[in-house]
Amino acid sequence: MKTVTWRKLNDILSQLTEQEVLAMLNEERTHSRRASVLQRLHQRYTMLRCARERIELMKEATQP
DSSP: OOOOOHHHHHHHGGGOOHHHHHHHHHHHHHTTOOHHHHHHHHHHHHHHHHHHHHHHHHHHSOOO
């Protein structure tokens, strides 16, 4: 994968799926290993994962 600039990352990050962000995170971990990019990708990945897990959890909840 081509190295993404900080500006390009911020432009596209909100449009990516959880799987796409995880793939970018893993790619960054094995290649460039830029701390700021790793942190930003991890922040976005955990936000997406949390939202998915919350939806899954709420499907199990009983409504009052």
